[in-house]
Amino acid sequence: MPQEPSPGHVRAAGEVGAVAAMDADAASDLALTTTPEVVAATLGDVLKAWWSRVRSGESGILPVLGGLIIIIVIFQVSNSLFLSAGNIVNLLIQAVVYAMFAMGEVFVLLLGEIDLSVVYVAGIGAGLTAALVAPPFNLTWWLAILAGIAGTTAIGVIQGTLITRLGLPSFIVTLGGFIGWEGVMLWMFDHLQVATGGVIEISNNILTDLANVNGTLTPTASWVAMVVVVLLYGGLNVWRDRSHKSRGLVAPPAGLTALKIGAVAVAGVVLVLICNVNRGSHGGHVVGVPWAVPIVLVVLAGSTFVLGRTRFGRYIYAIGGNAEAARRAGINLTLMRTAAFGITGLMAGVGGIMYLSQLGSISTNIDPTYVLYAVAAAVIGGTSLFGGRGKPIHAVLGALVIAAIANGLGLLGMNAAATYMVTALVLVAAITVDSVARRGSSTKGAARR
Amino acid sequence: MPEGLLERGQPLLELRGVEKHFGPVRALSGIDLTITAGEVTALAGDNGAGKSVTIKTISGIHGPDAGQIYWRGKPVQINSPKDSAALGIATVYQDLALCDNLDIVQNMFLGREKTRLRTLDEGPMETAARRTLADLQVTTVRSIRQPVSSLSGGQRQSVAVARAVLWNSQLMILDEPTAALGVAQTTMVLRLVRRLAEQGYGVMLVSHNLNDVFEVADRIAVLRLGHMVSQGPVSNYDRQSVVELMTTGTVSDPSRFKAPAQPGSQEN
Numbered sequence: 001m002p003q004e005p006s007p008g009h010v011r012a013a014g015e016v017g018a019v020a021a022m023d024a025d026a027a028s029d030l031a032l033t034t035t036p037e038v039v040a041a042t043l044g045d046v047l048k049a050w051w052s053r054v055r056s057g058e059s060g061i062l063p064v065l066g067g068l069i070i071i072i073v074i075f076q077v078s079n080s081l082f083l084s085a086g087n088i089v090n091l092l093i094q095a096v097v098y099a100m101f102a103m104g105e106v107f108v109l110l111l112g113e114i115d116l117s118v119v120y121v122a123g124i125g126a127g128l129t130a131a132l133v134a135p136p137f138n139l140t141w142w143l144a145i146l147a148g149i150a151g152t153t154a155i156g157v158i159q160g161t162l163i164t165r166l167g168l169p170s171f172i173v174t175l176g177g178f179i180g181w182e183g184v185m186l187w188m189f190d191h192l193q194v195a196t197g198g199v200i201e202i203s204n205n206i207l208t209d210l211a212n213v214n215g216t217l218t219p220t221a222s223w224v225a226m227v228v229v230v231l232l233y234g235g236l237n238v239w240r241d242r243s244h245k246s247r248g249l250v251a252p253p254a255g256l257t258a259l260k261i262g263a264v265a266v267a268g269v270v271l272v273l274i275c276n277v278n279r280g281s282h283g284g285h286v287v288g289v290p291w292a293v294p295i296v297l298v299v300l301a302g303s304t305f306v307l308g309r310t311r312f313g314r315y316i317y318a319i320g321g322n323a324e325a326a327r328r329a330g331i332n333l334t335l336m337r338t339a340a341f342g343i344t345g346l347m348a349g350v351g352g353i354m355y356l357s358q359l360g361s362i363s364t365n366i367d368p369t370y371v372l373y374a375v376a377a378a379v380i381g382g383t384s385l386f387g388g389r390g391k392p393i394h395a396v397l398g399a400l401v402i403a404a405i406a407n408g409l410g411l412l413g414m415n416a417a418a419t420y421m422v423t424a425l426v427l428v429a430a431i432t433v434d435s436v437a438r439r440g441s442s443t444k445g446a447a448r449r
Numbered sequence: 450m451p452e453g454l455l456e457r458g459q460p461l462l463e464l465r466g467v468e469k470h471f472g473p474v475r476a477l478s479g480i481d482l483t484i485t486a487g488e489v490t491a492l493a494g495d496n497g498a499g500k501s502v503t504i505k506t507i508s509g510i511h512g513p514d515a516g517q518i519y520w521r522g523k524p525v526q527i528n529s530p531k532d533s534a535a536l537g538i539a540t541v542y543q544d545l546a547l548c549d550n551l552d553i554v555q556n557m558f559l560g561r562e563k564t565r566l567r568t569l570d571e572g573p574m575e576t577a578a579r580r581t582l583a584d585l586q587v588t589t590v591r592s593i594r595q596p597v598s599s600l601s602g603g604q605r606q607s608v609a610v611a612r613a614v615l616w617n618s619q620l621m622i623l624d625e626p627t628a629a630l631g632v633a634q635t636t637m638v639l640r641l642v643r644r645l646a647e648q649g650y651g652v653m654l655v656s657h658n659l660n661d662v663f664e665v666a667d668r669i670a671v672l673r674l675g676h677m678v679s680q681g682p683v684s685n686y687d688r689q690s691v692v693e694l695m696t697t698g699t700v701s702d703p704s705r706f707k708a709p710a711q712p713g714s715q716e717n
Contacts, residue, residue, distance in 0.1 A: 244571075326560075328546045389550055
């Protein structure tokens, strides 16, 4: 198409003369790009833009961050041990399994589907890995992990195939999976020689260090890793904004980007400072960032990339938003949906390995409520159950909220009863905020539900 | 004028004796229809006249049972939506098929995203989308990065049309584009329809709103009970004659009506 309007291109009189400005001069083409988010120069503008997004149901991560801060303040006031270095690291470790499961759930929740089977799928994966590193197989740790994750991915693909090819509801298929894979797990543990009394212990140091308070980077390595992560995050953001601006594309205001990078840098420094405090009890010496933190960050970055920067990710959002439109655009719905269930299976496997690492063993008594917490974590973080809205970071923040509640109430000497009730309240509050915000926005969105 | 478009007034799509049966029901009987480049052809007709079946035949959802379709003068077979899209025919249905949660650029490129190193290449997509919207003078949207859910009905219609333009369509079939819109939005969409024609695209506007038809159409084709009862330049008709053609198939007062009313007749 030519750049300049042709002679036959009649411009209606009285229309804003934006077209001329549009073509070459990006700086002045305000008609199409003027939006609070885009031209906001001050923090006030950004806040205003954020509020308008909240009103349209795009609340982002700020509500869950706010909630997290409130929870932290309440617990810290009630018990000063809550923000001690040892307890913060504990909390992070406790959140890891939730975070992995929840990030997996995000992929299917975005489609408007759900996967209820992740716990026992994870159990099978962890069992596979644990059995493979033990005699008689004696596999290298990473091969065993790969095998375990391959197994859970296959399970995800099988469930996904049933759901998409036969058009079965994912709720029922994965509910069946929840029941059936527990059976498979019991059967597996009955037949594995390394399993004694339904438990497989692992003695591999690397495996036990993956998601453990004691499995840490050295303090120096922690600093180096933190600096690398912050530089990467900041560098990528700045580079992208610059290149967008230079090509006249829509880019967020520099102030907002600086604010984000600053927040990440501060969070990184605080995290490393906390983790590098000696948290060993009884004269022990334990310092450094646990391996689990970079592992979660890598998985978070990976899934954010897949969902945000690949065709597959774009199609997941499109299918969740309007499956018929996606179909007419030529997207292979069956393939995309099946792949999403495969990824949920994969993440279940990763979560299972983290669980195995934390406990140093895997047993058939794996706690089934993990799956409900995984969905809850994603939803508390801001992922919609109706599909089309959500990000992996939501899952991680939601997981922190859930872990913080359990951890804080535990410190206060509350029992499981209180933990369950408070978690339920937070969950319901989270979706209430979300629903009310959206109802206030567009009647169209509300009608579609 | 965008490349590859025909001169204004050249026949872009022609239907000759197209028939469509559903069991014993004759939905279309020997339809002749000419859609020209650079002009808006309004397809008018009461409910059940066969407007939808005609659209679906052109867009490949139903293959015709008899008759021939010509595209730019050459006989073609349209047996699937893919055939139709490959020729350059885009159908914008009433539901628009947009993803509310995606932004304008994402919607316009849905299914045809540009990638670099397996990664979405947003720059060229955003630039192309912006240029297309600018060419169509769709200037009321605040940002092409705003989600479609935040757009008005008319803006959504514009995005759906712009997507068809972006994908190198030469013929846009718009199915009741103003049916769900208010007055201001309707004006906006009709202006867009005019602009499409002025830029050389062929437009088939399906509507039973005669205000819309007379506001933008260059040519009118009237269907009644599966028959093409009349077609010709809009100057040949007035509201009264179109209403009579839609309801009875003939005009009562021939002095008001300058075109022959026989089925299949051509003015040129």
